[in-house]
Amino acid sequence: MSRIRAAFWDPAGDRYSLPTYPWRMAPPHLLTRRQLTAKGLRPGGQGVQAQVLWRSRRYRTPGGIRAAYLYDVRFALPKRTATARQRIALGRANAARRTCPECLRDVGYVLPRHLGTCLDCAQELAA
Known part of the structure; x- marks a missing residue:
């Protein structure tokens, strides 16, 4: 050694x-x-x-x-695995983060926190 x-x-x-x-x-x-x-x-x-x-x-x-x-x-x-109930709850939480509060549609991306709305609504509010 x-x-x-x-x-x-x-x-x-x-x-x-x-x-x-x-x-x-x-x-x-x-x-x-x-x-x-x-x-x-x-x-x-x-x-x-x-x-x-x-x-x-x-x-x-x-x-x-x-x-x-x-x-x-x-x-x-x-290793622990997520239960079906936990996976559903996570999916709902992610869907809520993608839903714009102004136009109420799922925009397909997580909304920017500094804007609080989707990019289209933020552009309309800025104009």
């Missing part, structure tokens, strides 16, 4: 107060949020279980060290 990797090897969490692993050396049951999402899971209320640290010249972080937080897949829960 190289010196850089050895600097980030702390599975007990003594040095970094959190179990820490070098790049690509974390146990297979610890995954990032993106990896959990790819498997259709979410952290499910658990805190960060460990971290992966690595050096990067690309990002201007202090010392050039980047971190990725890991969650235990054994405690992860399935």
Whole structure:
């Protein structure tokens, strides 16, 4: 193991107060949020279980060290999906944001908040 990797090897969490692993050396049951999402899971209320640290010249972080937080897949829960009722309510809310209060038609885009009306009505009021 190289010196850089050895600097980030702390599975007990003594040095970094959190179990820490070098790049690509974390146990297979610890995954990032993106990896959990790819498997259709979410952290499910658990805190960060460990971290992966690595050096990067690309990002201007202090010392050039980047971190990725890991969650235990054994405690992860399935991702939530919207119910049919929630999808209908969201559709109604979006339709209300597209309806002009002056001409009462669905204009097909979300009304600009600074105008409060559709672009046609705003142009007529300005003229």
